[in-house]
Amino acid sequence: MSAIVAISRLATGVPGLDEVLGGGLPEFSFNLIAGLPGSGKTTLSNQIMFSLASEQRKALYFTVLGEPPLKMLRYQQQFSFFDSDAVNDSVRFINLSEEAAGGDLSKVLDRIVEEVEAVGPGLVFVDSFRSVDMASSANGSPVTALQQFVQQLGILMTSWQATTFLLGEYFDETDANPVFTVADGLIWLRQSVERNSMVRKLEIMKMRGQATLPGLHAFRIGQNGLRVFAPKAAAHVRTPPVVAPDARLSVGVAAIDEMLGGGLPRGFSLLVAGPSGSGKSVLGASFLAAGAAIGETGVIAAFERNPALGVNRALAEQVAAGTLAVIDTAAPDLSMDEVLMSLTAEIRRLRATRVVLDSLTGFELALAPTFRTDFRESLLQLVAALIGEGVTVLMTCELEDRYTDLRFSPYGNAFMTDAIIVQRYIEVESRLRRMLAVVKVRGSAHSDALREFTIDENGIQIGEVLSGQEGLLGGRPTRVAQTTAHDETVR
């Protein structure tokens, strides 16, 4: 027999929260849920309660002086998790406003103890804590009375063989509140405002006995309650699937496959960089269509206002056939983790092998300002996590044509991609023409030729090697005196 107590962890029913908590809520833990008014404390509590409450694990929800219970019941039932049939059965709401209004905190405590002993619940919620503080102050009681009350409540809660929650309307995290010490878990809900955007964030400041995911994690409150966007890379570091080193994917254009040295190696990330209108999205669509042609499925996150999806019939057909998933990128103030969570869910649902991010420029603009500063780092994590899912990724990147230097990405992310294709405009004989080149294919031979290309109703058509010209990267090539017939080389 093991001498170590086994702590079971409860699945909270809040998507993403269990990952952030490090595997769920420890049973019989005493938790503080803190945050400003409107930060989602009551919703989080109700969501956890309705998810966990059962005939065997009854829940008591004490309302003290916060939101009037009628209002709480009215608004909480707007969420899909609210189950009217559970009320007065596995879930009981108990109002303590009369006891708290008198300012005598011992009456509040007595009543809580009385109800807990009568019901023997597995879950106890007290909503909310700051209300008690204010009631106490209004009565002229010393602050220490409140501290004693909370500490006593905390100690009692620990001994009830119940998983307990104390909601705090407002806390100063630097406050040396004794309840912080008593609590096993401290979940802090925040609202981060930057310019016109507001992003909800959650932090597990403490959770005894288990490794939580540190940092602030974005969450949304929607019809189904809270949804936490746990960083996938940290939560599930997957070992990339072993693939044959010579497994290559067609990008849908035979000549580009040839330039890549026989296609794009499976599990690679490919960056397609180029100026506006150069054909990046067309290549992305071609990459997905090539997969569909051999029975592979794909996922696209189109951040452009008029994504290729709208004009590409092949993509629309794939969506209709259910072989291509489109990530909703229209939600305001996105976070990288939210996009990754959506991508991962669709990849797993479709067992997808190809992912297109179109484009990184639009992606950055779709993020809430608070996440843009870390775009480069989080993009690195996102791509790593996607590769970890076993997919091959094609990203497009808007690149302002600069004829004085050769750059592939304004995000400095060229180093982290396995392959790069660059597209540019050139002026030849008073015409604006397109050219592309394979800049990099990690660990593989590839063409170093600059090839002219056109786009027609069948997609990208690769032309001849632009031989006999020089200064192509400067945008205004000049004809050289002597040319060789076939100067494409493969290194």
Added chain:
Amino acid sequence: MWVALMTGLPASLRPPLEHMSSPERIRIELALRHRAGSDSDASATAHAVVALWGEIDRALLPIIGAAGVTALYGRSLFLAGHAHPWLSVWQQRSAASVDLKLLQSSVAAQIPSDAFAGACTFFVTFHDLLASMVGAALTERLLHSVWEFPTGGDPAQEPLQ
């Protein structure tokens, strides 16, 4: 008769005319009749009102607190008073607690048919008010036991509460 009195009232202030023959009203009438007796006088109806309210209070007080219950009580009387003005004659708008004795004597002072109709309108109004706040499903969940009573016996023989 009282319908004419309500002409021109905003919709939010009208008692639940649309529910006057609704299953809810029928259920509430049965519950009240069961407690008052089949050939009851106004005094028996008044007793039944007190008994029924006591059950509502027991069901709701632990959940929404005395302040919540009192607020719903006052609002229901105010709304029902448009149809039965005698219901709101004595009402204190900002009463801190429910004064059942006042309601009981007011009901008892009416002719039997008005007393019963007014009491029914009050409970139907209360039911609809709560349902508008927390939804029909949860209202049913909370008040189900109040409207239900054992079937099979002669209601008139049930002891008055």
